[in-house]
Each structure stands twice: as C-alpha cells, then as structure tokens.
Amino acid sequence: MGSHSLPTPATSEGKAGLDALLAAPGRAVVALDFDGTLAPIVDDPDKARAHPGAVPALSRLAPRIRSVAVITGRPAALAVRYGGFAGVPGLEHLVVLGHYGVERWDAATGELHAPEPDPGVAAVRAALPALLERLGVANAHIEEKGGRAVAVHTRRTEDPQGALEVLRGPLAELASRHGLIVEPGRMVLEVRPPGMDKGVALADYVRRTGAAAVLYAGDDLGDLAAFDAVDRLRAQGVPGVLVCSGSTEVTGLAARADLVVDGPAGVVELLDSLAEALSR
Numbered sequence: 001m002g003s004h005s006l007p008t009p010a011t012s013e014g015k016a017g018l019d020a021l022l023a024a025p026g027r028a029v030v031a032l033d034f035d036g037t038l039a040p041i042v043d044d045p046d047k048a049r050a051h052p053g054a055v056p057a058l059s060r061l062a063p064r065i066r067s068v069a070v071i072t073g074r075p076a077a078l079a080v081r082y083g084g085f086a087g088v089p090g091l092e093h094l095v096v097l098g099h100y101g102v103e104r105w106d107a108a109t110g111e112l113h114a115p116e117p118d119p120g121v122a123a124v125r126a127a128l129p130a131l132l133e134r135l136g137v138a139n140a141h142i143e144e145k146g147g148r149a150v151a152v153h154t155r156r157t158e159d160p161q162g163a164l165e166v167l168r169g170p171l172a173e174l175a176s177r178h179g180l181i182v183e184p185g186r187m188v189l190e191v192r193p194p195g196m197d198k199g200v201a202l203a204d205y206v207r208r209t210g211a212a213a214v215l216y217a218g219d220d221l222g223d224l225a226a227f228d229a230v231d232r233l234r235a236q237g238v239p240g241v242l243v244c245s246g247s248t249e250v251t252g253l254a255a256r257a258d259l260v261v262d263g264p265a266g267v268v269e270l271l272d273s274l275a276e277a278l279s280r
C-alpha cells in the first residue's frame with residue numbers, strides 16, 4: 001500500500017459524488033467491474049486474476065463504507081475464484097453480481113443465487129463451431145460460461161478486430177433465432193439472455209442497500225449500462241462518481257467518466273486512496 005492523494009473528478013457531478021461518499025461513507029456503495037477494472041486484461045480468459053493490490057485495497061476500504069459489490073459478466077463463482085474474494089477479512093459482506101446481475105454471491109453466507117440456464121444458450125453453443133468454420137474464424141476461442149452464456153473471443157486470432165467484425169452480424173442472427181442477445185466487449189462477443197444488464201443490477205443493489213452515494217468503476221462496453229444507471233440515480237438525487245479504468249481498446253467510457261485512471265493499477269491506487277482518506 002502506497003500513500004496516494006485522492007484524485008479530483010473532472011466534473012462537478014463527479015466532485016459532488018465523491019464529496020457525498022467522503023461525507024457519509026456509511027451510506028456509500030462502491031461497485032466495480034472485474035475484467036479490465038480489478039483484473040488486468042490477459043490473452044487467455046482463464047488466466048485472468050485480480051491485480052495483486054485489489055483484494056488488499058478492497059479489504060481496507062470495505063469496512064469503512066456501506067458496501068462493496070463486484071458486478072461482472074463472469075459467472076459469479078468464477079469471479080470469486082479468480083478474484084480471490086472468499087474468506088478475506090474485511091470482505092465479509094462483499095457481494096458479487098455475476099452474469100451481468102443474473103447471479104448473486106454473498107460473502108456473508110457463501111451462497112450463490114442463480115436462476116435456471118436458458119436452453120437457447122446450449123443450442124447456440126452447439127451451432128458455434130460450424131458457424132466459426134463457415135466464417136473463416138475457426139481459431140476464435142469459445143468460452144464456456146456455465147451454460148448461462150457463451151462467449152467468442154478473438155484476441156488470440158491473427159486479426160482480432162477483423163474477426164470480431166466478421167462474427168458480429170451472423171452471431172447476432174444466431175442469437176436472436178434463440179431469443180438471445182449479443183453483448184459486445186473487448187475482443188469478445190457474448191451470447192446471453194436479454195432482460196438484465198449492469199445498470200439494472202447496480203440500480204437494484206443501490207436501492208436494496210439504501211445507499212446515499214455510489215461510485216462505479218468499469219472499463220468495457222457492458223459497463224455503459226451501469227454508467228447510465230448512475231446518471232439516473234444522480235437525476236433522482238443520489239450523488240455518484242463514474243470511474244473509467246482506461247485502456248486504448250475502449251474509449252467511449254473515458255468520455256463519459258468523471259475520473260479516468262490508468263487501468264487496474266490505477267483502480268487499486270484509487271481504492272487505496274479512498275481507504276486512506278476514510279481512515280483519517
């Protein structure tokens with residue numbers, strides 16, 4: 001843990017959000033995305049792990065605020081495992097909302113709540129190898145997501161962006177034939193059921209916790225829904241701070257953020273500086 005001063009948000013709304021968090025931390029929620037925000041992006045999705053400073057920073061911050069939540073496109077149990085979030089002193093009340101909020105894991109009980117998988121996902125999964133072959137992108141990586149979603153990664157192909165573009169339309173068609181949607185992300189297209197997103201998940205979490213201030217940090221397109229939710233909360237009188245874990249791959253988030261930090265290392269620095277400011 002280094003000694004860091006709190007950065008100043010670039011917008012007046014962001015400053016108001018941070019001020020509210022610092023003034024009444026016991027009523028503040030900090031919610032964070034996993035990949036690209038708490039965990040550095042790596043080529044192999046199975047090798048993603050939380051930044052080494054993430055859990056220590058979260059465990060210092062969590063006891064000083066109302067609550068911390070991780071909101072991720074990953075299955076909740078996988079995020080818990082890759083994050084190293086279970087059984088950590090200080091994180092006894094951590095909540096992980098997986099599959100964009102469809103699943104919920106509570107550190108307090110160790111329980112995972114998850115609905116039945118949509119049968120359309122298995123049908124799409126079965127059709128994928130032939131589709132990838134036909135489109136000339138057979139070397140794209142298929143990520144199994146516990147039957148609740150399936151993702152196609154192009155990061156390790158020769159032309160990741162080109163392969164993504166080739167896949168986008170046909171995958172959307174295949175998904176919609178089974179009543180599913182495509183969630184785009186950093187060199188990935190994920191097929192999943194509609195009806196839930198990180199914005200719905202965050203708004204619901206803020207409501208349940210009765211939070212009076214919120215900070216949300218994300219890096220990818222799927223986090224835009226959470227950014228929208230913070231905008232709506234602000235309009236309803238709940239101050240909020242939007243943090244972008246900056247990258248060269250997704251630029252749209254930085255334009256919307258109150259604070260842009262330098263990837264997961266920057267997020268860890270911010271969490272550390274918040275914990276430090278709240279311990280004075």
Ligand SMILES: O=P(O)(O)OC[C@H]1O[C@H](O[C@H]2O[C@H](CO)[C@@H](O)[C@H](O)[C@H]2O)[C@H](O)[C@@H](O)[C@@H]1O
Binds near residue numbers: 041045046153185188
């Ligand atoms: O909501 P998130 O926690 O950000 O999860 C979104 C997707 O992240 C993962 O993919 C991303 O990270 C991989 C590992 O660093 C990287 O290889 C890939 O290019 C990124 O898109 C994950 O594999 C997906 O299932 C998540 O939906």
